[in-house]
Each structure stands twice: as structure tokens, then as C-alpha cells.
Amino acid sequence: MTDQAVEREVGRSRLRKEDARLITGQTNWTDNIQVAGLLHLAILRSPMAHARIERIDVSPALERPGVVAAFSGADLAEGLGSLPCAWPVTEDIVLPDHPPVAVDEVRYAGDPVAVVVARDRYAAADALEAIEVDYDPLPPVLDLEAALAEDAPLVHADKGTNRCYTWPLATGESFESVRQRAEVIVKRRYHQQRLIPNAMEPRAVVVTPLAASGEYTVYSSTQIPHILRIMLSVVTGVPEHKLRVIAPDVGGGFGSKLQVYGEEALALAVARRIGRPVKWTESRSEGYLATHHGRGMIQDVEVAATREGRLLGLKVDLIADMGAYLMLVTPGIPILGAFMYPAIYKMDAYDFTCTGVFTTRTPTDAYRGAGRPEATFAIERIMDELAVELGLDPVEVRRRNWIRHEEFPYTSVAGLTYDTGNYEAATEKALALFGYDDLRAEQHKRNERGDPVRLGIGVSTYTEMCGLAPSRVLRDLRYAAGGWEAASIRMLPTGKVEVVTGTSPHGQSHVTCWSQIAADVLGVPFEDVEVLHGDTKAAPQGMDTYGSRSLVVGGSAVHRAAEKVVEKARKVAAHLLEASAQDLEFTGGVFSVKGSPEARKSIQEVAFETFSSHDLPDGMEPTINAEHLVDPENFSYPHGTHLCAVEVDTETGRTSIRSYVCVDDVGRVVNPMIVEGQVHGGLAQGIAQALYEEAVYDDEGNLVSGTMADYLVPSAADLPDFVTDRTETPAASNPLGVKGVGEAGTIASTPAVVNAVVDALRPLGVHDVRMPCTPERVWRAVRSATAGEEASP
């Protein structure tokens, strides 16, 4: 076989192996799992944002038909510890107790207060209505700034403060000193509204106990079966080696299933208590209260620059809404963003502070991008303001400040070392695809004639830290665990291959992509590879899937493990071919002896020879299987340039996206079709934050946007055709040259859209519109500005 005959898998748009099962639904969603004697849990939730539980009586529920058991928080307190927070970002962080079921106080509308176990889901839901609870209302805590006041009502009275932590980072020169010499200062406040993640599959958990041996199997719609196993053991006291956690097929997460939820712990505790299998499935509106939210920040941002538009420094003060409790990585989310505010720009000083605040709302935690979209939004919005201040084109002001491609590797002012990148190339390509100059010309004409439908052009560049994460960096950030990933490869006797991965896909196509990677290294057909994941028994080691880490860290582990298999197989082949290992070539899955091409053994034949072990080299362990763990040496840094053109109807306030172009550099691409899909979905979610979605609370702390009728998730019908393209600058920090793509679209699109909306309205005197840029907000901004008043977005 010649080299030309071998078509590489990596780089091909392979249709997904996952599609048949996921698209037809002939698959293993957690809620589809049925076991004999299964009981169903339903959870009574607080209807109030903040109250003392004066009295609770679950006994009337026991009278209802089909009910097997009912528990209050106090009933469950024994044997059920506080839910974990794995990221106490400062030494003096306030870490409140977080019982899975509230005992004496509820702290957000949706906080669990009691549990019913019944023969079916209907009986369980009906019986909730029989539970008697007397609440004594306490004042809600909703305003982030007011919550920090001396005399503010407290979310956790025993802690004496609503301030969870203050986390500072000051690097480079002092910001004060650059402010002194700056010719231009621009200061703005931005609001990151709360978002609700909306995975397509709601959460669900099934626990099956095996009383005789004290073993439990937990099926959960989770992104993190491995972390969940450890944490459930800690919370419930069930020994880790008696717990098996399975993430079956999982229908999306976007960070919302990067969590150890009360319902998971409580299903385990209840199954243990009553010795029967139990299931809990969240409804959509229940999920809006009970699944963690994302974003929720006030950002005060200040840039100092020269008249020529060179950035001197950046100061960022954040107030971040933790919600009522700290969940798995709640406090760390803004900290993931802390390093990204300087983005792709060079500057001398950076001063960052984040204050985490408790409120009586659903806890926040990771949501697609997790800290990095917020950072990118702030810097990219204020770069536009700086451009206006200086009378420069917004692309030009970015060009004057970004790191040039010949300057890589480059250590940012925040201390990250960006390995590679080419911002010039991505931007030039994007501008050409977009037709930037023509659109600017059209915009000018429309403004001249006072067209009521204005054209706006928004640009956003970005980089992000992906591939979480070097374990030592995580240590320095006070995160409890490491950031390595594991893979092993099993060569089956018939020549088929099992790749076992510690990543846990929930829509990302790991089965397809890991097959492509393994097929290339092993030289076996794509179809001959199966990928096992998401089961702590089948894939015992892993750190799971989040933070665009899976390909960068997990894919690299697959690559390295496959290389180890080849090296082991080479020894067997050399022995069988009676040649020395150095004299073997390996091409297209076949070992051949240099100079005598008729002497050959395929790796799949070697797999059988190893299985039979009849003729292995002396002393060789009878296996060519291999395992590899990767601890990344650095983050990866995808980047790109996004351009958005909007038409804003100033009469109604409606924004319509006319065109959207993005050029992303995610390094080497394993499967272009899947990358494009990831970008499309990310764009949709980022645009959703800019224009549509917001978790709205009333003054009492009730979630007003409590169903999909009021929380507006856009569909394909609301979005434009995206023009997506790429530049390909391989990452230097991993063998595949990949960077990760899961979050890119979400990170760049939000500021691109809002910049476009504001750009459209600037001639009318509007300089900001708060997200989401709803038609009414835009209408009011235009009306205030044209009435000569101070714009009040």
C-alpha cells in the first residue's frame, strides 16, 4: 500500500456515528431507563424567594394513593451532607451550608423543601399538593449593589454578610500610573443578564440499589460522571468503590450539567433509605427554577489609551451574582473570565477585581463560555466606545492594539502565554467575506437620508482559554481537582478497536471524532472503531467534558494511547516477521519490512496474534492495549473575528440580523462539519443573549420568565444564514494542533450583535442598549436620545 492510497480521517467531514440513535431517539436517555419496581420522586419547591420554614408536615402526602414515602429536609438531613463547592476561590471565601433539601430556611424560589416517593410520576406530583408548609417570609435579596450595603437583609444570616468573596488580580504596571499618562479614558458599565441554559434534554436521574452488596448505580443526565461519583460519595457517605455512575446519552448541557445537583444526591439517599430504585425527571418549568443559571454580573470597565489609540491599561470591577448557594464551580466562573478581559490586545496595566454576592435567586454556575463571554463582551464593547472617542474605525482601533502574528508566543498582561495565533489573517478574511466597505457605504447613505430602518455594523474579535486545564494552574487558582484526561485503547481479537475515553459527550460528537483520530494513528477503518464513554465502570478514569477541553486534552490522550498501541504492536510484528523493530515501516495499518514489502502484518492481524499469544516475543506482556493520560502543558487559545450587520427599525425597535460572518481559528480541524455545527449553535446562543433571553425576576424574587413562553429561545426561523469560515493556525501545546470549538461562537457573537445595534443607533445619539436588546428597550433608547434626554437604556 502506498501513502497516496491512505486517506486521512482527520480533516474529513464524516457523518456522525451518533446521528442514527440521537436523531431517531432510539437511545438511552436517562428518562427512558426502566427497571423493575422503579419508584418516582417528585420535589416540593419553595414558592417564595426567602422565608423561614415555620412548620412542615409531609404526613398528609402519605395518605395519597400510590405514595410510598415522603421526606422533609430534616428527615433527610442524616446521611446527606452539604452539596459541594469545588472552587473556593479565596482563602476567606464565605461557604454557606447547602442542604439538598432545605431544613429551616428557603433561599430562592425553587429551593427544595420536601420529597415524595410514589409508584408513578403522576401520583408523586399529586401528592406534593398534600404537603403542609408554613412559611414566614423574609426579605428577598435581589439587587447586587444593595446586597453589599451595611444594613442589607442577609441571604445567610449566620454569615453576617452577602459578600461571598473579593478576588483581585493586578498585573503589569499599576493602573493608576497609566491612567496618569493616558490621553483618553473611557469608562462604562455593562450588565450581563442572567440566562437559563435550556439543554434540549431536561435533567433526570435514576438510582438502582443492590442492597445485598451495598452497591448503587446512578444514571444521570450529566456532563461529569467521574466527578459526580466522587462528590456523591462525599455527600452521601456511600463509599466511592460501591458507586457506579453512568451518563447515558445526554441531550445537551451547555455547562448546566457540569454540576453535582441536590436531586442526584437525594435520589441516591432515598434509594438507599428505602432500598428501591428511584427516578426523578425534571420538567422544563421546574428546570427553570432548579437548574443553575448563567451570567448575572455588573461590569465596570475602564480603559486608558493614547490619542493614537494605543491601549495603556484596563481596569475591571465586577459584581457577580452567585445566587443563593455556591454550587460546584459557582465562585470560579468570573475568575475564568478574569484572564480574558485583556483579550487579544497588548497593554501595560491590568487591574481586575471581582466581588461575588449572594442573592435569593437560583444559584449561578457555568454556562457556555463561563466567564469568557462576559469578559469578551466587556472589552469588545468598550473598544467600540474607544474607537468613537478617537474617531477611529472600530476595526482599526483593534488592529492598532492586537498582538501581531510574529509576536507569538506572547504572554498577555494577565499572565497567559498565548502559543499561536494570527488575528490579522482571520480579520482580513472576515472583512472580505462580509463586504465591510460596501456595508459602511450603505450605512452612510441610509444615515444621510434619515432612513427609519438603520443599518448597524458590529465587529468582535476574541480569544479564549480552552482545553481546561494544566493541573498546576488549577491548583494556583484553588480549584480542587486537576485537569488531565485519560484514554485507553483496546485491540479486540477480531481486529476491531475500542477507544475508552474519560470525556463525557453530550452532543459534541466524541464518538465520531475519536474514531477519526484513532483510525488515523492505527491505520484501521473508521467503521472498525467504537468509543466507550460516560460510565465509570467502562471508562473508570476521566475528568469529563466542559470548557472546550475534550478534543484538546481527551483527543490528545486518544492520539497518544494509539501511538503506544502501534509501538507495542510493532514489537509483535517484528517478532512475527523475524525482523528488527527499527526495520519495520507502518503505513495504512500495515507493518512491512523495509526493502521486502511482501513481508507484512496488519495491526489487526497483530491484535489476533496477541490475543492467541502463541508466538509473542519472550517476556512480553500479552497485550498491545495501551492507556495514556495527558496533563496539558498550557491552555489552548482559539481566536477569530466576527462581523454582524443588523437592521434596526427605529419605529418599532426591532433588530433584524441581515448578515453574519465569522472566521474562527480553532487550530487543526478533525471534522469540519462538526466544527461548523458547533459554531452555528454557539452563534445562536450568543445572539440569544444579545437580543432575546433574560431570566426576569419580580420585586419579590419570583422568576417571571418561568416558561418558554416568556423566556425566548430563538429558533432557526429567527436567525440568519451564517457565513462561517476558518483560518488554521495549529496549537503548539498538543500533538493534534487543536484548540477547541465548543464555546467560540457564544463568546464572540454577543458583542458583535450589540456593537451592531449600537452602531446603527449612534447617529441618533444612542451609545448603549442593555441586553437583551429587546424592541421596547431599543425604542425607548431611541426615543430618549432623539428627545434630547440622557439615554436611559
Next chain:
Amino acid sequence: MIPPAFDYARPESVEEAVRALAQAGEEAKVLAGGQSLLPLLRLRLAFPELVVDVGRIPQLRGVREDGDSLVIGAMTTHHDVIRDPLVRRHAGLLAQATATVADPAVRHRGTLGGSLAHADPAGDLPAVVLALDAELVAAGPAGRRTIPAREFFLDYLQSALSPDELLVEVRVPKTDGWSFHYEKFHRVAQAWAIVGVAALVRRENGQIVEARVGLTNMGATPLRAAAAEQALTGAGDPQAVARAAEAAAEGTRPAQDVSASPEYRGHLARVLTRRAVLTATGMG
């Protein structure tokens, strides 16, 4: 969420359905496509003891002509209304507005009668039948009665149907020769209208001689913009239409909710009325 328990009846004739409703008194709900009822049940906002599914009564489906009117069976789905040649020819406004209802899945299940009987002022079709001066025919224990659309919508989610009555057909006067347009303003494709305007105008020699304007989501019931209708009479150019449309929100009391304030809704009613009439007449 999980709906509360209820009994279920699936009558095969109108008479049987009316009997079932009469027996259950106030405690029955009609299932006529379920696109509003099922969410109410699942959110436990409705607790009927009996759900009467009228989806298997063939007489309730389809469209026929009756002189100057079309007679549309109450259980005709949105999808079938949109595609029906008679509706498209003689009641184009209804076809056009129905095509904006929610999304394809809802339009395949939801029905005209179900949507009207639900009497949601945010629904698109109540304002449309109001503008069309349609009549609604109800069957009850004492026989049938005809209710003008103007008298059908009493309050928020409250129609003139008594608990033992079933909406069986909608009689829509033909509007051949009228121009029409439904202008819906909503934030995402499947969302309810923040405001909708159903405009029907008849013109002679380029001047509007008769105008009917139905308003979606401008109060507890669908409304006619009477002042604007009057002001439109005689309008013959875009400026006159624009002036007339300024009266569109007169007498309305729109709600404050998560998607809009009353003030903004009033503004939209004026803008959308102007646009709807201009689009209908081709003046814009």
C-alpha cells in the same frame, strides 16, 4: 409538569359531546387540539374533572360555502385553514393570519375553534374573526345558537359559551374585493404577538370607504379599533392613513407583562395599524 388526574371522554357526535359537557357542569374542558389546554393542565393552572376530546367528530372539520359566507368547522386545524382554497379565495385575511400562528407543529394540531373558544387576547385569530365580522355557532342542550364575534369575547380567557355549549362552526362572511393584511409583532417566531393588527379595507376610486381593524393583545379581549376605523374612512393617501392610525390605541387598556409595557403596546398599535393598512392597500 405533570397534569392532575381527569376523566376523558371521546364523543363521536356533537350531540354526544354536548351531553357529556352538560353532565359535567362547570367541571369539563373541551380538548380541541390541546395547544393551550395541555400546557394549562401541565402547569396545573386548570383542574377539570373531565376532558372532552372532540377530535374524532368528522362533522366538525372542513370548510364549505353557504351563500355569502364560508362555514368552517370548529375542529379544522390551522394547517387545513391555511391550505383551504375557499378560505384563500374568500377569506384571505384568515389564511394569512393563521399562517403566523406559533410554529408548524402547533398549526398541525391546533384548531380554529379551539383557538377562538380559548379567548386569549394574545391569540391571533380572535382579533381576525372580530375584524371579519364572523359569527360563531354554538351547540348546546337546547340546540344551536349563533353568536356574533363582537359578542363572543367577554373577558380574559372568557367567551360567551356556557359550560354545556360546544363551538361547532365559524361563519365567515366572504370578503371578496376587500384588501387585507395581518401585521404581527412578536419577538421570536413561535411567540405570541406583543401586538397584532388585522386590517380589512374596502376602497372605491382609491379612497377607503370602509375599514375594519382588529387588535390582538391590546386588552383583556380582542378589540376593534373603532376610532381608527372611522378615521380611515375617506383616506386616500399614505399621510391620511398615518393620521388615522394615530387613533388605533384609543380606548384600549393593554397589559403590562414581561415582553412589553402598555405604553409601548399603544405605540405599536399605531405603527402596526398604519403598516397593516398601507400594506393591505398597496399604498405603502
